[in-house]
Amino acid sequence: MTPEEIIKPENKVYARPRLLDDRNTHYCPGCSHGVVHRIIAELIDEMGLEDNTIGVAPVGCAVFAYNYIDVDWVEAAHGRAPAVATALHRLNPDRLVFTYQGDGDLAAIGTAETIHAANRGENIAIIFINNGIYGMTGGQMAPTTLLGMKTATTPYGRRADLNGYPLRITELLAPLDGTCYVTRQAVHTPAAVRKAKAAIKKAFQNALDGRGTSVVEIVSTCNSGWKMSPAKSNEWMAEHMFERYPLGDLKNI
Amino acid sequence: MAKVKGAVTIDDARCKGCELCVVACPTDVLLLQPKEVNDRGYHFAFAANPDACIGCASCAMVCPDACIEVYRVVLPNS
Numbered sequence: 001m002t003p004e005e006i007i008k009p010e011n012k013v014y015a016r017p018r019l020l021d022d023r024n025t026h027y028c029p030g031c032s033h034g035v036v037h038r039i040i041a042e043l044i045d046e047m048g049l050e051d052n053t054i055g056v057a058p059v060g061c062a063v064f065a066y067n068y069i070d071v072d073w074v075e076a077a078h079g080r081a082p083a084v085a086t087a088l089h090r091l092n093p094d095r096l097v098f099t100y101q102g103d104g105d106l107a108a109i110g111t112a113e114t115i116h117a118a119n120r121g122e123n124i125a126i127i128f129i130n131n132g133i134y135g136m137t138g139g140q141m142a143p144t145t146l147l148g149m150k151t152a153t154t155p156y157g158r159r160a161d162l163n164g165y166p167l168r169i170t171e172l173l174a175p176l177d178g179t180c181y182v183t184r185q186a187v188h189t190p191a192a193v194r195k196a197k198a199a200i201k202k203a204f205q206n207a208l209d210g211r212g213t214s215v216v217e218i219v220s221t222c223n224s225g226w227k228m229s230p231a232k233s234n235e236w237m238a239e240h241m242f243e244r245y246p247l248g249d250l251k252n253i
Numbered sequence: 254m255a256k257v258k259g260a261v262t263i264d265d266a267r268c269k270g271c272e273l274c275v276v277a278c279p280t281d282v283l284l285l286q287p288k289e290v291n292d293r294g295y296h297f298a299f300a301a302n303p304d305a306c307i308g309c310a311s312c313a314m315v316c317p318d319a320c321i322e323v324y325r326v327v328l329p330n331s
Contacts, residue, residue, distance in 0.1 A: 011260075011325055029271035032317065035315065190311040
C-alpha cells in the first residue's frame with residue numbers, strides 16, 4: 001500500500017487538536033511548552049470543557065498561552081496566577097480553572113501565592129513547568145537550577161554556599177492538607193507524554209469534583225537556555241534533572 | 254498476524270526542525286531535510302522511509318508544534 005492510499009480521513013489516528021489556534025507558537029524549536037499546550041488542548045476537547053474552562057497565564061515564556069489554546073484566559077501579574085485562579089473559581093464555582101506557570105513564576109516570585117492557594121485547598125489545577133532556568137529573560141539562574149549548572153548569572157555553575165540549593169517546591173506542596181493530587185511528570189518520550197496527559201486529566205477532574213488543589217509538575221527542557229540541541233537536552237534532562245526531580249506521584253488521595 | 258501500515262503527513266510550514274520526532278520514531282521513518290528549508294528557515298522533517306511507518310503516532314506525541322498527522326490501516330492476512 002502506498003502512503004497516498006493510507007492517507008484518507010477514515011484512517012486518521014492523530015491530528016492537530018481542534019482547540020490549538022492556527023498561529024505558530026513563539027517557542028524555540030523543541031520546547032516542552034508546545035507539547036504541554038498540545039496535551040491541554042486535547043484534554044479540554046476530549047473532556048468537553050471548551051466553553052467551561054478558564055486558564056490563567058503566567059509571566060514567562062508561556063505568557064502568550066492565551067494566544068494558542070482557544071479557551072477563556074486571564075493574564076495574571078508575575079507569580080500571582082494561583083491568587084487570580086482563586087478569585088476566578090470562587091466567582092465561577094462550576095468552571096474548570098487551571099493555572100499554567102513556569103518555575104520562575106511559581107517557584108520564585110509566586111511562592112507565597114502558590115503555597116497559600118494550595119494550603120487553602122482551592123479547587124484549581126496548577127500546571128507547573130520546571131526547566132530549571134529563566135528562559136524568557138535569557139537563561140538566568142532560577143531557584144530550581146541544579147547545583148553546578150551554568151547559567152547567565154552563574155557562569156561557573158550554581159554553588160550551594162553562594163546560591164543555595166535547588167528548590168523542590170512540589171515536595172513542599174505535597175504535605176499540605178489542601179492538596180489532593182501532587183505529581184511530577186515529563187514529556188521527553190511518547191510514553192512520558194501519555195502519562196503526563198493522564199496526570200493532567202486527573203488534575204482537571206479533581207478540580208471539577210471539588211476535591212482540592214492538584215499540582216502537576218512537568219520537568220521540562222530549555223534547549224536555548226541550556227545551550228544544547230532539543231534531542232540532547234532531553235537526554236541531559238533524563239540524566240541530570242530526574243536525579244534531583246524524580247518522576248512519579250507524591251500524593252494521590 | 255495482521256499487518257499494520259501507517260503514514261504521516263507533516264505541515265512543512267509549521268515544522269521548526271527540532272528533530273524530536275526523528276529521535277522518537279521507532280522505525281526510523283523520519284529525517285530532517287538536509288538542504289531544503291521552509292519559509293522561516295528551518296530544516297523541516299519529512300518521511301524519508303515511508304514504507305517502514307507503522308502509524309504508532311510516537312512522532313506526533315512528542316511534536317511541540319503539533320504539525321504531524323498520523324494515519325494507520327490494519328491489513329488482513331494475505
